[in-house]
Amino acid sequence: MGKLEYKTETKGDETVFHLSGKIDEDFRRKDIELNDLKKITFNFRDLTMINSCGIREWIDFLKAIPTDVKIQYEECTPIIVTQMNIISGFLRPNIKVVSFYAPYFDPSDETETLHLIHAKDITAVLPPVVKNAAGEQLDFDAHPEKYFHFLKIQESV
């Protein structure tokens, strides 16, 4: 997939930007037209890549959005979660993470899967319990404290 593309979806007073493709050095702020919207949601499910140049551009893009605009992140993939955990500026006071994907491992067949987690379901940095079809509990396939670190950042910014 090539450069960043998006589709918009309106849900009441909220506009959802479904992002797809890459956020890299070719991404420019003006590529996403916000048109004075006051409630925005970025859906990262189909975003395939973000590199260091892309991160820099994305942070500049966020800085340019007025602080009274409410932003939500939904369906953040592990690559976005990693950036949120380590890069300052990826989360801002007007940004709230609604949902994200978390890696799980099934010891019975040694498969790795991503499961959508709602931020509100996280308590005390414990991953939600996910079971396979046989009803067996899956292992959370990351360091919970480190993986959910962005939730702490979100509270502090």
Add this chain to the structure above:
Amino acid sequence: MNLNGEQILEFIPEPALVINDAGIVVAANEFFLSQYGVKRRLFLNTKLPIEELICFENIDDVHLEDEAFKETTFTVFPSAITGSCLLGRRKIDDQYLLVLKDNSVEVQLHDKYQKQLDELAEYSKGLEEKVKIRTRELSESNQYISGMLDSLNQAILVLNAEGMCLPHHTTNCASIFKTPPNGKSFWDIIEYPEDEQPFLRRWISHLIKEKINFDDIADLGPKIVIKNGTHIELKYFPLRSEKLKAEGVVVVARDITRIVELEEDLHTTEEFEKVLTKVATNLFIYRSAIEEQERSLKKLLAETVVDENKFKKILHRLKGSYSLFSMHALEKMTHQVEDLEHCEMPTWKSAFIILSEETKALHAKLANSLSLPPTISHIWVDQQKIKTIAKKVPRPYSDELLAIATMALTDYINSFSVFVDELCTQLNKKNHSFVVQGPDLPADYQVIRSLQPILTLYLRNVVDHGFWNEEEKNNSISIIFNRVNKRLNISITDTGRGLRPKTEQTSNLISGRGLGMQIIKEQLKDINGFHEQTFTDNGCVLSMEMDWPEEEN
């Protein structure tokens, strides 16, 4: 200092991992795991050799301690992520710390940048080549255009609003204007009179302002200049900008000296042909005219003392004779000699000599063209001789012979109608009728000799001063003659405004000096004649009476 190794590993802001002496992965920071999609469980509970986790293409042995970071490409097997990094290796105790300073993005950007630079270089090269080709084409076109313009035999230069010549001009300028025009003013180039230069300045400035149509203003400029004997024709065109505004004046100059010379030659030839035609169709009168001219010139050349009045009368008569055969060059020359005043005899003499030589030359040329015998007397039919022969042969042969020998007086006088018509054309007047009436009389040689200067001079006066200029007014001449006993009566009536002696007359090439009537009087006196002139509101009548030569038996 007791530092937690795992915390230090996490703090390293690059993907990092630790292997032991045997090459087994011992630890990795979160950066490494999340960046390359590696699960901690892969090495946490099992022995994972480094070769099964990651492969560095340019590194032979990860255990070698190396002070410097070494650039290499790599592949992480569990996630199949490939990239490029600067790999740093450091042995700490019995373990090795590997730090991958990932520069995949830089490498990608560098490659991308390099590719774009290469494309740009290629494009620039192509562009340079195109510019080179276009420049060559443009230069060739310029050469062709310059060559074409230079071969036109025209000088083309451009003037600015101040009348200065711009550097762009054809090479012919130097040869046509006899000076290189670069940086000079137009008036200097064409050597325009100093007192008229301000006009030229204003004219050029108005041409460019174009408040009035360019062509209309251009028409006011100098059209032909003569410089060092070269006739230069000038034409003007606007040099327009993209917005069609006149920004300069293009001057196209042409050397027309040869054309002027040819036109003069042609004019001379045409004039000669006119004379030739007249002579060829009026040989009879020509002889009389040539005799008249020879006689007059002989008289002038024999003079030793200045007598202006006498000279002018002879010259006037001579001029009339020249005009009878449209010998305009000689007519003009005579007119100029007539204008001489208060001159010494040598001046007059030299003028008479020139006139005589030119007259002789013209007659020689005419004789040559018409294949006439060298002596003019051969043209004239000896009337007496024919009459004598005619008496010896019976009729009707005798009548035929007499008809050859003589011309009717009516026909002779009628031949002056062509002369009158030509004078009218010269003066832009119209001759409505020329009527001759009289009995059947022969045009006797003696009579013609006397009549020719009289008719020539008088008819010139009538046309010049008597005839109306106005188209609607009638200009006509009626000549009536009769022989009573041994006298010939001739009356010339015209319907002009009347040749009143007090009428103010202006001297010109044709008449106006007041000599004509004096000459007529003297001429008539020679043949025992007289004249009377009467003026009416409807014109003028000249009545003459003179001897008719005695006929031989």
